[in-house]
Amino acid sequence: xxxxxxxxxxxxxxASLRLLTDILKAEGYEVRSxxxxxxxxxxxxxxxxxxxxxxxxxxxLSGFEVCQQLKKQPQTREVPVIFVSAMSETVEKLKGFELGxxxxxxxxxxxxxxxxxxxxxLELHRLRHRLEEMVExxxxxxxxxxxxxxxxxxxxxxxxxxxxxxxxxxTAGHQRRVAQIAKAIGGELGLPEHQxxxxxxxxxxxxxxxxKIPAEILSKPGTLNELEFALIKxxxxxxxxxxxxxxFPWPIAQFVLQHHERMDGSGYPHGLKGDAIQLxxxxxxxxxxxxxxxxxxxxxxxxxxxxxxxxxxxxxxxxYDQVVVDAALRLFREKNFTF
Numbered sequence: 001x002x003x004x005x006x007x008x009x010x011x012x013x014x015a016s017l018r019l020l021t022d023i024l025k026a027e028g029y030e031v032r033s034x035x036x037x038x039x040x041x042x043x044x045x046x047x048x049x050x051x052x053x054x055x056x057x058x059x060x061l062s063g064f065e066v067c068q069q070l071k072k073q074p075q076t077r078e079v080p081v082i083f084v085s086a087m088s089e090t091v092e093k094l095k096g097f098e099l100g101x102x103x104x105x106x107x108x109x110x111x112x113x114x115x116x117x118x119x120x121x122l123e124l125h126r127l128r129h130r131l132e133e134m135v136e137x138x139x140x141x142x143x144x145x146x147x148x149x150x151x152x153x154x155x156x157x158x159x160x161x162x163x164x165x166x167x168x169x170x171t172a173g174h175q176r177r178v179a180q181i182a183k184a185i186g187g188e189l190g191l192p193e194h195q196x197x198x199x200x201x202x203x204x205x206x207x208x209x210x211x212k213i214p215a216e217i218l219s220k221p222g223t224l225n226e227l228e229f230a231l232i233k234x235x236x237x238x239x240x241x242x243x244x245x246x247x248f249p250w251p252i253a254q255f256v257l258q259h260h261e262r263m264d265g266s267g268y269p270h271g272l273k274g275d276a277i278q279l280x281x282x283x284x285x286x287x288x289x290x291x292x293x294x295x296x297x298x299x300x301x302x303x304x305x306x307x308x309x310x311x312x313x314x315x316x317x318x319x320y321d322q323v324v325v326d327a328a329l330r331l332f333r334e335k336n337f338t339f
Contacts, residue, residue, distance in 0.1 A: 003030040005122050008049040010040040010066070011084070012058040016107070020053060020084065023111055024118070037061025041069055044076045051122055054101075056085040056092070064099055071100040078245075080121045084109065090227035093214065097234055100241075102212050124160065124211060124242070131156045132246050157204050160242075174291060179203035180339045181287035181328075188327040189283075198250030199280045205252070206259050206284055209238030236260050237269050251278070259284045262319040282321040286312055286328055289320070291339070305332065 007029050011017040017033050024031045032049065034040040037058050044052060052070070056063035063083060070076040083096045086107040093104045102121050105114055134156060182203040186196040210218060213235060217228050224232065240257035258281035261267035263274055267285075293308035309332055316325040331337040 004028040005050045006030045006032070006047075007118070008032050008034060008040065008044055008052045010034045010037070010053065010058075010063070011055040012036055013055075016055070023114065024053075027115055029118075037063065037066040040066050044070060044079065045073060048075050048079055050079070050125060051118060052079055052081045053084050053105075053118070054081055056083055056087050056096070064095065067096070067099045067101060078125075080125050082117060082121060084114070090225075090231065094227060094231055094234075097212055097231065097238070104214060120211065127156060127160050128242060128246065131160070135247050135249075157201050160205050160208055174295065175204050175207055177291045177295075177339050178206060178284065178287045181290055181337075182283050184331055184337055184339075185283050185287060185324060185327050188331050189323070195250075195280070198248070198252060198255070199283055201248070202250070202252045202255035202259075202280060203284050203287065205243065206239065206256050206288065207235060208242055208256070209235035209240070211242075212238045233260070233268050250280075254278060255280045255284060257281075259288060261285070263321060264318055266319065277321075279321075279324075282324050286320050286324045290328065290332075309333070 004027065007024055009017060009020045009024065009031055010033075011020060012035055014035065017035060021031045021033050032043055032047070034043050038061055040052070040054070041061075043049075054063045054066060058066075063085065067081050067083075070079065070081065080102040081100065082103040082105060083093075083101050084105045084107060085092070088106045096104050102124075103117050105117060179200045183196050183200045186199050191199075210232075213231055217224065217231060220228070236257055236259060240253045243253040243256060246253070255278060257269070258272060258277050261270065261272040261277045261281060262285070263277070263282075265271045265273040289312060290305070290308045293303045293311055294305045309329060312320050312325045312328060316322045
């Protein structure tokens with residue numbers, strides 16, 4: 001039977017390493033084991049895996065240090081790392097993500113949860129590389145078979161978006177609805193078709209970085225604490241990191257990075273102001289607010305479209321680009337746009 005993928009499992013406790021290895025092998029994965037950080041670095045460098053499951057609390061070389069070194073080496077920089085650790089504090093998870101990990105599984109883990117996260121990140125890793133190949137193919141062939149390639153590009157983008165929605169079912173369809181609104185705003189502003197294509201594709205994956213956020217935080221019904229919100233805020237940077245190596249015809253990774261920046265500099269991750277924020281990101285941010293406020297969430301019912309329009313109108317020129325807001329208001333109030 002063909003292997004589902006090549007995984008490196010790292011844990012300094014033999015029993016834990018054996019359990020992890022047995023679970024993965026039973027599911028059809030090819031697994032290589034390492035019982036120390038030093039052996040993990042050697043194995044990963046000698047034969048880079050598709051995914052690494054990494055314990056944190058190990059002697060001599062901790063999982064955090066191993067991850068840091070992996071991200072410095074060209075041959076292992078892009079390999080997704082999932083921490084599997086008994087360290088369960090939010091501050092530790094935050095450190096793991098800051099070092100470049102894609103996920104964090106707390107011991108003792110559920111077999112089904114572990115396998116679901118392994119599958120999700122392997123698929124995302126493969127889809128991203130497939131996307132890179134497709135963009136390169138598009139560049140080589142220029143205008144030849146352009147319509148077919150556009151469809152394939154959208155299909156791959158949509159597959160990445162679906163990966164996020166698998167982990168956050170409460171916002172299923174959110175990215176596509178934001179894309180519909182953002183493209184309509186672009187049309188109302190009279191932007192050229194090529195520019196609106198970039199806005200649409202960036203909108204479809206604007207929350208792809210949420211794949212790095214623990215599922216229990218994404219679907220938490222109550223108010224997030226400060227550290228949990230700090231994790232949520234990482235999704236813009238995480239989305240940029242996922243998409244930055246793909247040579248799109250548009251700077252899509254930048255649009256994703258900036259979609260939570262605000263005109264007065266109060267946004268994140270870099271506190272950009274005014275025209276320092278790209279127009280496409282300003283459009284996506286307004287579309288994102290409209291859809292998010294109008295729709296239901298696990299922690300509140302939907303506020304409705306009028307409340308969403310009042311929010312962007314009240315903050316026009318403060319948080320949101322006034323020209324973009326005016327275009328959105330015309331769409332909904334004068335032209336009866338729906339999504």
